[in-house]
Amino acid sequence: MAKLNSHNILILRKLVENGYHTKRDIVGLPMYELLRIRTLSRGDLETVCLLQEALRKDDLLSFLTEEKEDNRETGTDSPVG
Numbered sequence: 455m456a457k458l459n460s461h462n463i464l465i466l467r468k469l470v471e472n473g474y475h476t477k478r479d480i481v482g483l484p485m486y487e488l489l490r491i492r493t494l495s496r497g498d499l500e501t502v503c504l505l506q507e508a509l510r511k512d513d514l515l516s517f518l519t520e521e522k523e524d525n526r527e528t529g530t531d532s533p534v535g
């Protein structure tokens with residue numbers, strides 16, 4: 455079962471709070487404007503790039519959710535245990 459990805463939702467919330475309300479606003483957001491958003495850390499910029507990519511593919515739902523827990527360290531999709 456998919457769960458909400460709280461980090462990705464937080465990043466989207468920060469963009470909306472800073473005036474970026476539409477898909478077009480976010481997809482067209484240049485890096486120099488992202489750097490002006492004080493509430494975004496440098497590490498959050500990668501997440502914004504993933505959001506922009508998801509919006510271009512019309513796949514926002516997968517950005518906002520997490521699929522079944524997978525073991526990213528080993529690169530397998532099987533649950534730990």
